């Protein structure tokens with residue numbers, strides 16, 4: 013049963029559901045204070061801020077020497093944060109630069125990219141080439157010599173210093189608008205959903221699928237599908253969401269679900285309620301919980317819809333209360349004994 017709350021009216025309702033498709037979206041990276049001048053140099057904004065200015069018609073005249081700094085919060089060094097590429101930001105930046113050039117043909121734009129430019133989306137390679145032909149300067153920097161941003165002594169501009177590894181020259185650019193190209197992250201409150209549903213997150217923090225190639229929209233919980241996993245553009249997100257919706261239709265059309273019989277069961281007489289199988293989080297499918305059967309007495313139970321029969325809980329149980337239905341420890345020992353006789 014799923015309990016939903018209408019945040020406007022405060023009303024709650026409970027729904028019994030058979031399948032669920034999660035399309036949780038993304039959040040943008042929150043830069044630290046001072047990171048490339050964020051919240052310390054007045055001329056530093058994010059790609060989203062610039063996008064809002066463009067949509068609201070706030071940009072009436074060309075800013076002097078706008079500089080875009082790529083990969084802020086993405087492809088970071090080991091131990092410093094997000095290691096992955098956010099995949100959409102190079103394309104977004106190329107598209108914004110194209111728009112700026114159409115609005116203000118004489119504006120001199122600089123794009124400081126970290127080692128690579130990755131314009132994954134369709135048509136972006138061509139737009140990137142067109143931008144270069146129109147004079148947008150793409151400067152390649154690397155981790156050994158990162159870009160720095162400081163305020164000019166008169167406070168009117170930012171000074172961006174970029175060592176371009178291709179020309180081997182250092183550029184000091186006086187700019188009225190420095191745009192940080194922020195990476196994407198899993199929604200910052202995603203833990204509430206994953207803990208509630210018992211599904212997993214990958215190392216990058218995004219919801220993880222059962223198998224990237226063979227089961228790309230399934231989760232460890234049967235009936236729960238992911239419509240969006242790691243950072244991707246709109247068309248890829250729509251494709252994944254469609255695939256998830258199609259998968260969700262299969263159990264809905266069948267009307268019933270067949271579950272694997274090889275699940276873990278608990279001998280309630282042997283279970284001493286030590287909580288080890290639950291507290292240790294040994295179960296990769298979050299199929300174990302403790303239930304109070306009488307005041308002060310707890311016993312372990314298995315959610316058979318979730319259990320995939322991996323046997324990990326049976327191995328950890330100190331009293332032998334947990335065992336696999338149809339594949340008990342005794343039967344294995346009997347088989348071994350018979351084989352040894354032969």
Ligand code: SF4
Pocket residue numbers: 082083084086087096097098099100101102103128129130193195
């Ligand atoms: S898409 Fe471009 S800006 Fe975004 S993380 Fe990847 S390389 Fe960096």
Ligand code: SF4
Pocket residue numbers: 278282283284285286287288289290311312328329330331332333334
């Ligand atoms: S580890 Fe065994 S004895 Fe302890 S709670 Fe789990 S099933 Fe019961």
Ligand code: SF4
Pocket residue numbers: 275276294295296297298299300314318319320321322323324325326
């Ligand atoms: S057998 Fe595996 S999947 Fe089933 S409850 Fe035990 S640990 Fe979880």
